[in-house]
Amino acid sequence: MEEKALNEGQEGYLRVEKLIDEVLEKYYSSGCACRYPRFLQIAGIDCSEYGLAFVCWETELMIGRVSEHFSATPVEPKGENYQEQWTCNYCDSTFMLSWSDFSAVIDRRVLKPIDIKLKSSGKDALFPIPLHAGLYGHGYPERTKICSVDFNTLRQYLLEYE
Numbered sequence: 001m002e003e004k005a006l007n008e009g010q011e012g013y014l015r016v017e018k019l020i021d022e023v024l025e026k027y028y029s030s031g032c033a034c035r036y037p038r039f040l041q042i043a044g045i046d047c048s049e050y051g052l053a054f055v056c057w058e059t060e061l062m063i064g065r066v067s068e069h070f071s072a073t074p075v076e077p078k079g080e081n082y083q084e085q086w087t088c089n090y091c092d093s094t095f096m097l098s099w100s101d102f103s104a105v106i107d108r109r110v111l112k113p114i115d116i117k118l119k120s121s122g123k124d125a126l127f128p129i130p131l132h133a134g135l136y137g138h139g140y141p142e143r144t145k146i147c148s149v150d151f152n153t154l155r156q157y158l159l160e161y162e
Contacts, residue, residue: 016057060108
């Protein structure tokens with residue numbers, strides 16, 4: 001039974017990974033991701049804002065997949081966080097990438113906008129934030145902030161970008 005749940009979790013993660021690739025392909029086919037509020041929302045999920053220690057798989061996937069579209073400049077570390085300023089290679093918007101290691105099994109990255117050079121043109125971000133691959137860690141926010149949804153709901157949310 002436990003192996004089946006693990007396989008279902010891995011399958012869900014892989015489906016979300018492919019979805020993130022599909023979403024970013026659409027964003028970058030007409031420019032870049034910087035102007036899309038739902039990209040900014042997912043890439044910016046920060047467990048420290050909730051006073052908790054968790055990783056958001058959608059955030060990790062989103063940041064990992066867009067990194068090739070940015071130039072990175074190291075910034076003096078702030079506390080236990082490693083930081084880089086990321087500049088979009090398309091529009092010159094700037095972001096702060098922060099990474100921290102909470103424990104042997106929990107680390108997290110977050111990408112926060114500093115200066116967005118493009119006018120927002122995507123659908124507004126909604127709350128609670130819908131996630132399918134979800135969270136892993138030492139405590140989770142209230143369902144009014146972040147909620148678990150089925151894959152098709154997440155897919156519709158992320159692909160509803162214009």
